[in-house]
Amino acid sequence: MKIIRIAVANQKGGVGKTTTSVCVAQELKSRGFKVLLVDTDAQCNSTRFYEARTEKEATVLDIFCGDEPALSCVQHTEKGDIIASDKLLSGAETMVKVDERRFTHLKRSLKSVEGEYDYIIVDTPPSIGVALKNVLAAVDYVIIPVEESGWSLDGLMDFATALDLARDNNENLRVAGILTVKSKERTRKSKRMGELSIQVAEKLGTKCFRTKIRESVACTEALTEYYVPLREYAPTSTTTEDYKNFVDELMEELI
């Protein structure tokens, strides 16, 4: 099987990128796939969730600034394999050399893990900068999580421009779809946002995933308080069930 590289991206913060990256990575891992999570956000949320080290270990910063092969940056943790981020990545704009390779460091580095994994899931920062541009040059698919609020869809057209530019370095880049997260089903707002998301998806040349990820207290507790994978913390929660269904839907899409 060929390695499949998927980024979870949206230039807004707090829209469920890290939650989706981690839950999808955990779900794929539970199905027996070999999964690598790559954290490219200076906030290091997925790095912290995996309890990975950012010191005395090679991180994405070494990929962006030192052309370190991804294989030598992998940390094998109890929760799975991860390439950690580093808070110093917030200075990436000035730290990453301005040359013809500026946006392709990650793409080249990930060649070293081909054959080692089935899936690479990339968690991304909430801004269109050098880190996100490296990610968009390196992956096959993008999942765009959105909340059920107009604010969450705002700015997605800027993101569309970034995707178009990324295709100069990566012609195979595809938006797998828009994923509604923290959904409050059956409310009027949820319905209205659903319709709006479909319009935005059409403009982006993609679709909205059928599965919506419902909001639950267990989700926040598991990931941000107890650092336990949601599917272990709350095996029967609505959010757990939704991420399972989402992975089913995603895998159909990717085949």
Ligand SMILES: Nc1ncnc2c1ncn2[C@@H]1O[C@H](COP(=O)(O)OP(=O)(O)O)[C@@H](O)[C@H]1O
């Ligand atoms: N399905 C959900 N139910 C409840 N809370 C959620 C859900 N998805 C995400 N959250 C919460 O929303 C906040 C932002 O999510 P996060 O994944 O960190 O977003 P991002 O990575 O885009 O900044 C976190 O506190 C997270 O726990």
Ligand SMILES: [Mg+2]
């Ligand atoms: Mg995040």
